[in-house]
Amino acid sequence: MDYKLQIPTGYYPQLNIQETEQAIKLIKDFFELSLSSELRLRRITAPLFVKKGSGINDDLSGVERPVTFPIKSMNDDQAEIVHSLAKWKRLALAELNIEPGYGVYTDMNAIRPDEVFTNIHSIYVDQWDWERVMTNDERTVDFLKYIVGKIYSVLRRVEYVVYENYPQLKPVLPTKIKFIHTQDLAEAYPDLSPDEREAVVTKKYGAVFLIGIGAQLPEGQKHDGRAPDYDDWSTEAPNGQKGLNGDILLWNPILERSFEISSMGIRVDKAALNAQLAIEGQEYRKELMWHKMLLNDELPLSIGGGIGQSRLCMFFLKKAHIGEIQASIWPDEMIAKCKEANIPILK
Template sequence: MSKIVIPEGYKTPLSVYEMQRAIEFIKSNFQVNLGQALNLRRVSAPLFVDENSGLNDNLNGVERPVSFDIPDVGTTAQVVHSLAKWKRLALKKYEFNVGKGLFTDMNAIRRDEEVDNTHSIYVDQWDWEKVISREDRTEGYLRQTVRAIVGAVCETNDALQIAFPSLHTKLDREVYFVTTQELEDRWPDKTPKEREDAICREHHTVFLMQIGDNLKRSGKPHDGRAPDYDDWALNGDILMWNDVLQRSFEISSMGIRVDEDSMRYQLKKRGCEERSALPFHKLLLSGQLPLTIGGGIGQSRLCMLMIGTCHIGEVQASQWDKDTVDACQKAGILLL
């Protein structure tokens, strides 16, 4: 059954041809702005990894990766869910120093994703990771990095509106920082998603911190977060108010990554201590990987937000259920 919501009176903001030009403009401009803001260099990245490497992102632990055998190599590969762990290993192999980082185009298949206006089984994002010092593992450094990313987003949006004068998306550079526990304390009767909508309605650009550990009232996490890459005490999501959909809109999941102590705690908390024997985890727990901060920034999500489309299928090619296709056709919305 389709979960699509089409706002009353909605019309696609650009022609099909102009839409492609705008998407190209956003992607080429933003990656330059991001690289300059965080001192990142572009690298090549894998579409798939060995299933026994421990490098794939386990997401919430229930999603099934797309896997296939490689007869000539003698192994089974998994299409990545994200490059959260691979990037940290790459920083070590490519000999990046403190204060320098990498970014890459990450393309993934998440076949168990529940598709709607903002979710697709095809994921495209800028995955980035940066080497930091032990002294940088602080909330202050995290906030500084968030502000730099939001600045790069807003600069790209400003340039887009000069190149495409018919577009008028307004983005707020001022970031409001709040924890998931503070939201639960304020709105204990709302769902996590309702809390996000409520806070973004008040403060249009929000960084929602500390995602993954259990909240005090409900005893459940605000949202799922794998236990072996983000430090749950030093992570968060960048949310912006989407005026077209009239709701909060996640553009990035990010955070300071686990060190040895936080990984042990989080693996135990989620009952995943057996992962300690995987190659990536053994390197981290023995102190052989650099301390890092990193995240993913949705490419199609940014295009949706800046161009002002109501459905992610207007800015990326994917697969949709028949009800969604029929509803979009009826509304004059072209799904790529």
């Protein structure tokens, strides 16, 4: 069995299963309303699957295999269950003719069969996918930070609402989120791995937005992988640092580790798409439908991301395992070990 399990010492859930289910609804309803208001987003309906070969599906770090199936009534044409909706949302913005400063959000459900089971990883993924139209003048790190600040303010509001309803769940988020670039992090901790760097800086500040994920750092390695055709990780700032994207990381006191809540960023324009496809040796993608539309100026400039629903609930409800929030499939051995450690896994 391929899984990794962390058992927090002395763990016991602070809410029972019924209370947990009620609290999940409270968090999801309040967060969705608050995010929509803060970023001026309209809710839309999203697909569970897209046609294979269209270039619409999210390729994540480029190696994960999507679940694929034939469609009988379409001559067995292949469809793929989405990994996320990173590129699909820009199509929606164009089709709905959304103006700059406004956007869309949706509930995204996905299957990622290549995930290794851990306390925070499941083969079932649920997140809020959001996308907002922007102007060319806004394609800056400062604007990225501005949007991150808005999202972080929503996280702190949700934490307080949870505390109001469940006083045993004490707030832990700091007043402000810390911004740091992956290059600065590498220079500060050259002897640590990327995961170890994230743990050190997130424990220090409590909440971090880590900028610039996907580009090669001066040390010759990437902090982490990103597909070349949605986030802009190659655009260079005046200080020489690359990237207009990043991750929101929170310090998780239950698991005592860095905890990624969101991957997001300013999306590629034509120049960034051409550059990143060349860097990754994937210029063949220019012939795919979605990529042709972007290169033909048929898609708006945008900023967007995904925010994990189960992870968000897991964090605010102080759970040790994402399986306490979502029903999924887990290795029998993992379920048994969790039961021995007072971690009730939903099945």
